[in-house]
Amino acid sequence: MSAVLTMSTWLESAFVSGRSIMQPSWLQAFREQQFDKFLQRGLPTRKEEWWKYTNVAFLEKTSFRLPIIVKPKKIHSTLDSSISLVFINGQYSHEMSNTSLLPSDVILSPLSLAIEQHEDLVKPYLLQELDGKKHPFTYLNSAFIGEGVFLHVPENCVVPSPIHLLFLNTEQNDFITYPRNIIVAQEKAQVTIIEEHTANQAFNYFTNVVTELHAHSNAHLSYFKLQNEHHTATHIANVKVQQQQDSHVNTFFIDCGSRLAREDLTIHFHERHAECHMKGLYLLEHDDQHVDNHIFVDHAAPHCSSTMLYKGILDKKSQAVFNGKVYAHAGAKQTNAQQSNHNLLLSRTAEVNTKPELEIYEEDVKCVHGATVGQLNEDALFYLRARGVEKEEALTILTHAFIEEVMHNIADPSIRNYIQQRVRAYASL
Amino acid sequence: MSNQYLKQIVNKNYQYGFITEIESDTFAPGLSEEVIRKISKLKNEPEFMLQWRLRAYQHWLTLSPPEWAHVNFPEIDYQSIIYYSAPRVKKDGPKSLEEVDPQLLETYKKLGIPLHEQGRLAGVAVDAVFDSVSVATTFKGKLAEAGVIFCSFSEAVQEHPELVEKYLGTVVPYRDNFFATLNSAVFSDGSFVYIPKGVRCPMELSTYFRINAANTGQFERTLIIADADSHVSYLEGCTAPMRDENQLHAAVVELIALDNAEIKYSTVQNWYPGDEEGRGGIYNFVTKRGACRGTHSKISWTQIETGSAITWKYPSVILQGDHSVGEFYSVALTNHRQQADTGTKMIHMGKNTRSTIISKGISAGFGQNTYRGLVRVLPQAHNARNYTQCESLLLSNTCGAHTFPYIEVKNPTAQIEHEAYTSKIGADQLFYCRQRGLSIEDAVSMIVNGFCKRVFNELPMEFAVEAQKLLEVSLEGSVG
Numbered sequence: 001m002s003a004v005l006t007m008s009t010w011l012e013s014a015f016v017s018g019r020s021i022m023q024p025s026w027l028q029a030f031r032e033q034q035f036d037k038f039l040q041r042g043l044p045t046r047k048e049e050w051w052k053y054t055n056v057a058f059l060e061k062t063s064f065r066l067p068i069i070v071k072p073k074k075i076h077s078t079l080d081s082s083i084s085l086v087f088i089n090g091q092y093s094h095e096m097s098n099t100s101l102l103p104s105d106v107i108l109s110p111l112s113l114a115i116e117q118h119e120d121l122v123k124p125y126l127l128q129e130l131d132g133k134k135h136p137f138t139y140l141n142s143a144f145i146g147e148g149v150f151l152h153v154p155e156n157c158v159v160p161s162p163i164h165l166l167f168l169n170t171e172q173n174d175f176i177t178y179p180r181n182i183i184v185a186q187e188k189a190q191v192t193i194i195e196e197h198t199a200n201q202a203f204n205y206f207t208n209v210v211t212e213l214h215a216h217s218n219a220h221l222s223y224f225k226l227q228n229e230h231h232t233a234t235h236i237a238n239v240k241v242q243q244q245q246d247s248h249v250n251t252f253f254i255d256c257g258s259r260l261a262r263e264d265l266t267i268h269f270h271e272r273h274a275e276c277h278m279k280g281l282y283l284l285e286h287d288d289q290h291v292d293n294h295i296f297v298d299h300a301a302p303h304c305s306s307t308m309l310y311k312g313i314l315d316k317k318s319q320a321v322f323n324g325k326v327y328a329h330a331g332a333k334q335t336n337a338q339q340s341n342h343n344l345l346l347s348r349t350a351e352v353n354t355k356p357e358l359e360i361y362e363e364d365v366k367c368v369h370g371a372t373v374g375q376l377n378e379d380a381l382f383y384l385r386a387r388g389v390e391k392e393e394a395l396t397i398l399t400h401a402f403i404e405e406v407m408h409n410i411a412d413p414s415i416r417n418y419i420q421q422r423v424r425a426y427a428s429l
Numbered sequence: 430m431s432n433q434y435l436k437q438i439v440n441k442n443y444q445y446g447f448i449t450e451i452e453s454d455t456f457a458p459g460l461s462e463e464v465i466r467k468i469s470k471l472k473n474e475p476e477f478m479l480q481w482r483l484r485a486y487q488h489w490l491t492l493s494p495p496e497w498a499h500v501n502f503p504e505i506d507y508q509s510i511i512y513y514s515a516p517r518v519k520k521d522g523p524k525s526l527e528e529v530d531p532q533l534l535e536t537y538k539k540l541g542i543p544l545h546e547q548g549r550l551a552g553v554a555v556d557a558v559f560d561s562v563s564v565a566t567t568f569k570g571k572l573a574e575a576g577v578i579f580c581s582f583s584e585a586v587q588e589h590p591e592l593v594e595k596y597l598g599t600v601v602p603y604r605d606n607f608f609a610t611l612n613s614a615v616f617s618d619g620s621f622v623y624i625p626k627g628v629r630c631p632m633e634l635s636t637y638f639r640i641n642a643a644n645t646g647q648f649e650r651t652l653i654i655a656d657a658d659s660h661v662s663y664l665e666g667c668t669a670p671m672r673d674e675n676q677l678h679a680a681v682v683e684l685i686a687l688d689n690a691e692i693k694y695s696t697v698q699n700w701y702p703g704d705e706e707g708r709g710g711i712y713n714f715v716t717k718r719g720a721c722r723g724t725h726s727k728i729s730w731t732q733i734e735t736g737s738a739i740t741w742k743y744p745s746v747i748l749q750g751d752h753s754v755g756e757f758y759s760v761a762l763t764n765h766r767q768q769a770d771t772g773t774k775m776i777h778m779g780k781n782t783r784s785t786i787i788s789k790g791i792s793a794g795f796g797q798n799t800y801r802g803l804v805r806v807l808p809q810a811h812n813a814r815n816y817t818q819c820e821s822l823l824l825s826n827t828c829g830a831h832t833f834p835y836i837e838v839k840n841p842t843a844q845i846e847h848e849a850y851t852s853k854i855g856a857d858q859l860f861y862c863r864q865r866g867l868s869i870e871d872a873v874s875m876i877v878n879g880f881c882k883r884v885f886n887e888l889p890m891e892f893a894v895e896a897q898k899l900l901e902v903s904l905e906g907s908v909g
Contacts (some may be wrong), residue, residue, distance in 0.1 A: 343838070349808075355834060357833050357834070371836055
């Protein structure tokens, strides 16, 4: 390889080469505009409060290519789901996907196809201005909009089984993908989505993903994010949830992979009586592995409630960041918000930075938060050892016990199974 | 109804807002190297002090004011502030209480601070700071018997330069932050305490700060050193006249506790908070930090923050010595347009260090109350333990209460807990009290008092009474 290119140079050339893709002119214009905004904004630095603990400066000196199309013989996923869309290195794979069980009035298609076939439906969602100032990678994602998922569940429709969106990175190194997912659950619709990012024979790649979830009134939406990228990869995600009246959203994030993973999750309560339950689990086992969860819950409407429970276990020289912020606007009466983050440190060199924040401008609220950092309880360990349990076994039991609270209430057995496998793989280290 | 009650509080007047007519020596507004040289010369300081001030000033010129705090105020013009103002003295300064200007004594009497040595609160030795200088220190003789040095900072520079040189700026270096650096350059007076080895200070020490002159900034510096096996309890109080302009108060407090020493530092901060429209009031931008240098040392901060237009203050403890203990107890009240961004930092460096943070925020009117805290555990701090609890009470639907705790842990043996909640007074709590025949005012006052009790319990007796009264006055009939 020749000398390392700076970020704007390789981005510029990638962006120019992307112009040849056939896309409607409004999208082309939007992408140009977003690209300019990214260049103006630049990469975030640690001087910014929102990026205080996560250093992305190395991206400045790393160059990524656009991915090539590969066709793997088979894919590894521990999830057996009946409805799935599969993306290989960011490209949609029709052969691998399976949508036969989908109710007929549900639209589930790769974004590129949706832009062609349902332009009017997709356009307003795509043109929405997201929080690029705070999260500049979103500008970048918008600038490279091409592929991703468009899911539209119409009124009163209940999708019977989870929809699995699999992003597999394989047989290539040093590439970058920009998936953009738009998920819309109309009134009283019910749907469960699993977004999985995983890798096989791929190194040093970069996933920059943006997922938007829209839960209209009385919709029930469950969103599982399984991030199990290769431990040399960079994964930067921004998930935005928009909730209308009486909508009910569950989110669950599990982060095991990547060298650097950044998960931004924003919940906007636009109308009253909406509810959101967020859970997260991060299991870190490599030196210099860094996982950062930034959550912002915007209580802009009265009578909404949110709960947040994130747990993490850290080994080796890994680092975890947690920042949960509850913002209650004036007038958001009867706001009920809970936040908690618990961390378990298994090694002397692991590091946790946690910051549960409350910003409250309304008196009629109940907001609670808590955070703990510690190691496995010596007494509990002694108790087990005294009963003849091997040390390794005892540690595994206690680790499982620590995690159990997060696993609670996951209805779907295949997801539960998947998470348990990840935990088992982790705890047996 | 509760709204009426709230209005009553909001309209409550600040009772320390009078101005003392007294002749004073005052510099022209503005800051320059010359001003610093003048202050230093006026105080007849040794060369090391002047050099230190000038280094701070040079560094300050390179800094810009911090913007991260959750407060809003117009930019301060540092050239329009008067950096030195002192009541005029006839000769070389008062040698004893009898020589102090009776006007000054009258002022302190009005504030309820006894500058005579036989008063009701005669168990407390007081250092009274009026604008830029210390005007009197009581009970010096009695303290000297025990070997305790308690005097104004200027005096300490003259009499104990070796102690000042050894410890000044070792906890809050002159490069620390914008306001601490400014203070290092221009500070005019303050209190100095040295407790020798093995001495338990025979009485409470206290400093009473009063801003009187208009357009002045007050920059005092307090340095407390507790040598091995010693103990001291120190109180601090402050008031200012009512004026329409904002006045800057940028103080620095440094505490040093050596092996087995204990320092207890209590503050009742009641600077003029401004009127209900937010006009006037003190900008209280203070850097307070203690270092537990020795093993088994302990530093405890207790603060009752009811005054100031803006409070920006984070009394911190650096837990260097093994087994050292840091504590922070705080009640912060914001009413009208007051803004408070306050909290603490606990830096765990030594083994088996422990810290406790109890913070209670009360917001009323349009007040914005922020808790901002840091608990940091460094890799070598084995078995560090922290417990943090911050609670916020909201008394109006126009105020705000915010919590920004930073927790940074680099050692697995650390055990860190943080919990917080924000809510208004529960309707069920009120109902319970009313049902038992309490008026709404009494019920609210009782609940607020209960809310703050844990912190009030940490205050020395003399202050606990004052703090409770202060809160009662500020919240009279407020909630419900």
